Amino acid sequence: MNEVQKDQLLDEVQNLWDNRSRFVTITCVDLVDEFDLIYSFDHNMELVNFRVKADKDRPFISISGIYAASFLVENEIQDQFGLKFENLEPDFKGFLLLSQDGPRTPMLRKVGERGKQEDVV
Amino acid sequence: MSFRTIIPFGPQHPVFPEPIQLKLAVEDEKVVEAIPGLGYVHRGLEKGAELNDYVKNIYLAERVCGICSFIHSWTYCSCIETLLQVEVPPRAEFLRLVFSELSRVHSHLLWLGLYADAFGFESLFMQCWRVRERSLDMQEAGGGGRVILSTCTIGGMRKDLDEDMRRAFIKEVAEIRRDFQQIMTPFFEDYSIKKRTVGIGVLTKEDAQSLGAVGPVLRASGVAGDTRLLGYGPYREVDFEPVVEAGGDCHSRGKVRVREVLRALDLITQALERLPEGEIKTNFRGKLNGEVFQRMEQPRGEMLYYVKAGSNRSLDRFRIRTPTFANIPPLLKMLPGCDLADVPVIVLSIDPCISCAER
Numbered sequence: 031m032n033e034v035q036k037d038q039l040l041d042e043v044q045n046l047w048d049n050r051s052r053f054v055t056i057t058c059v060d061l062v063d064e065f066d067l068i069y070s071f072d073h074n075m076e077l078v079n080f081r082v083k084a085d086k087d088r089p090f091i092s093i094s095g096i097y098a099a100s101f102l103v104e105n106e107i108q109d110q111f112g113l114k115f116e117n118l119e120p121d122f123k124g125f126l127l128l129s130q131d132g133p134r135t136p137m138l139r140k141v142g143e144r145g146k147q148e149d150v151v
Numbered sequence: 152m153s154f155r156t157i158i159p160f161g162p163q164h165p166v167f168p169e170p171i172q173l174k175l176a177v178e179d180e181k182v183v184e185a186i187p188g189l190g191y192v193h194r195g196l197e198k199g200a201e202l203n204d205y206v207k208n209i210y211l212a213e214r215v216c217g218i219c220s221f222i223h224s225w226t227y228c229s230c231i232e233t234l235l236q237v238e239v240p241p242r243a244e245f246l247r248l249v250f251s252e253l254s255r256v257h258s259h260l261l262w263l264g265l266y267a268d269a270f271g272f273e274s275l276f277m278q279c280w281r282v283r284e285r286s287l288d289m290q291e292a293g294g295g296g297r298v299i300l301s302t303c304t305i306g307g308m309r310k311d312l313d314e315d316m317r318r319a320f321i322k323e324v325a326e327i328r329r330d331f332q333q334i335m336t337p338f339f340e341d342y343s344i345k346k347r348t349v350g351i352g353v354l355t356k357e358d359a360q361s362l363g364a365v366g367p368v369l370r371a372s373g374v375a376g377d378t379r380l381l382g383y384g385p386y387r388e389v390d391f392e393p394v395v396e397a398g399g400d401c402h403s404r405g406k407v408r409v410r411e412v413l414r415a416l417d418l419i420t421q422a423l424e425r426l427p428e429g430e431i432k433t434n435f436r437g438k439l440n441g442e443v444f445q446r447m448e449q450p451r452g453e454m455l456y457y458v459k460a461g462s463n464r465s466l467d468r469f470r471i472r473t474p475t476f477a478n479i480p481p482l483l484k485m486l487p488g489c490d491l492a493d494v495p496v497i498v499l500s501i502d503p504c505i506s507c508a509e510r
Binding site: 047050052053054055057059060068070072075077079097098099101102103120125126127128129136137 | 186187189190193195197198360361362363376380381444446453455457459467468470472476477479480481509
């Protein structure tokens with residue numbers, strides 16, 4: 031799978047928009063030190079995936095200005111992993127799926143939650 | 152001058168079998184904006200799967216959705232089979248096709264019944280569910296359960312169909328087709344149905360593509376997008392062509408599903424007639440390694456699974472993008488400009504499955 035640098039993400043996504051690719055989803059993987067964001071698009075029935083590394087403590091770029099449909103999954107990632115997206119429209123501020131009194135960032139990995147040595151990463 | 156009012160549509164509403172809220176901004180009787188409110192049935196299944204042994208996740212994947220449970224288990228098993236490099240016997244692949252198309256038949260018939268009920272056509276609702284019952288009986292006879300079958304497993308299937316059952320299935324499919332053909336005409340021709348659905352909730356071909364619509368919502372807007380065309384499993388060995396309509400409105404979405412019931416019955420017959428002899432399961436061992444994406448076609452559209460192997464028998468990441476999740480942005484595009492009275496039918500026309508969408 032190709033890796034795209036954060037500063038080239040919008041250009042890459044704009045190219046996909048220009049060649050009429052369909053947005054499929056974004057998958058966030060917690061690598062403990064950082065996040066892996068895997069962007070998936072469909073171009074003529076072929077799945078196009080690429081990954082972008084995201085710092086945990088810095089807001090990331092939203093692609094909702096190009097693919098409006100991405101707002102839902104970006105809000106979901108914001109809820110579940112606590113990764114903020116800049117220029118996200120509409121922005122549910124971490125409360126798309128979670129309620130005000132619910133747990134925060136439930137998808138973040140916690141060392142030891144899977145028992146034994148499994149999560150000592 | 153008209154005033155803007157916000158009307159909360161849901162989370163409890165007669166057209167919603169499951170809870171979702173749409174905050175509708177309304178001027179007079181016209182909807183001008185819709186804002187979704189999710190999270191009422193979020194169960195954290197993705198996190199749960201990461202804490203489980205990967206074999207146990209088959210049952211978890213099946214419970215993402217009660218209606219299309221079999222295809223969830225097939226997709227999950229297919230991901231694990233790729234990671235373990237397990238070859239599935241051809242007979243098991245054909246049996247998987249039979250049960251996944253049966254899921255499509257009963258899901259579409261369930262939806263067609265709800266759709267008829269949404270505009271007050273109660274007799275049609277009951278007729279659709281009467282026919283659906285026969286497909287559920289087939290699932291029970293072949294898999295042991297009405298909706299949650301638990302027959303799909305890593306490496307193949309748990310249960311086989313014997314020769315008598317195979318013949319009985321072919322006969323039953325022909326009878327379901329005959330019964331359904333007797334009741335399907337109103338979905339195409341009935342004056343009241345057309346009055347409530349033609350030109351309502353239009354999604355253009357361009358919007359369907361740019362907003363990432365999938366399944367019958369995409370195909371009703373004139374795009375022949377169907378993941379089964381990728382030829383996963385035995386789909387490359389059967390004659391298949393996606394059902395496409397050009398209208399982009401609620402009527403077209405209904406017509407796509409009616410024709411897809413017939414197409415699914417046809418696929419079941421083909422698979423049963425060509426059912427290869429042999430084993431139904433390959434034993435497996437080894438260690439999960441790598442990551443994989445797998446797409447399959449649910450009754451509601453394309454579903455995507457991502458599985459990343461962990462260091463032991465657990466998964467580092469388990470991600471599901473369900474079709475309803477993809478069809479919410481197109482729904483938000485369909486609503487502005489419609490009459491408030493048309494909202495229930497438009498919302499229902501995407502066949503919303505909220506438990507799926509929230510996982």
